[in-house]
Amino acid sequence: AQRVTQPEKLLSVFKGAPVELKCNYSYSGSPELFWYVQYSRQRLQLLLRHISRESIKGFTADLNKGETSFHLKKPFAQEEDSAMYYCALSVNQGGSEKLVFGKGTKLTVNP
């Protein structure tokens, strides 16, 4: 069965420190993975997707099929990065695609 695991419920770092939010997935098909972010009192928004191989707000994520991981990284965290981060996997089921979300990691960047 498809599953997304984010092992850390909470993550706290100091401003300027590197940050890594972990995400592991389980899926028999070809994985398509995303990171979504939810800032306080705002809606969920797409941060980045693995097929784009882009860096958004200094964040990057590399798909590692061998380790079935898609960890989100940023070399120097900023206070404005404090938010809830969700890793999501797009799965094809019955001809339609849907997103399966991890439980999320709350990142707090302290001054």
Place this chain on the structure above:
Amino acid sequence: GAVVSQHPSWVICKSGTSVKIECRSLDFQATTMFWYRQFPKQSLMLMATSNEGSKATYEQGVEKDKFLINHASLTLSTLTVTSAHPEDSSFYICSARDFLFTDTQYFGPGTRLTVL
């Protein structure tokens, strides 16, 4: 950018009544919309996939007769919680997929439902 709106943003109703929540894609057409439910401090759980002009596809364990979904146009999907009970109290979030240009799901701000 693509925007998805939800109405109402919050609603309080009495047990046994029905509540309708609207989800609109404001500047793009969405043949597919999704309805999620989010419990406090938990992740989003997909309830159903709403397809324009056809029946919704419900996830296992979701009562289709209780959560009625209608996707009558390319920009509007509605979720009706029928005969609501306190256990239906939750945060309901919709998303719409822009197939044509970005192939990205855009999320609405959510609707807080409280059933007394």
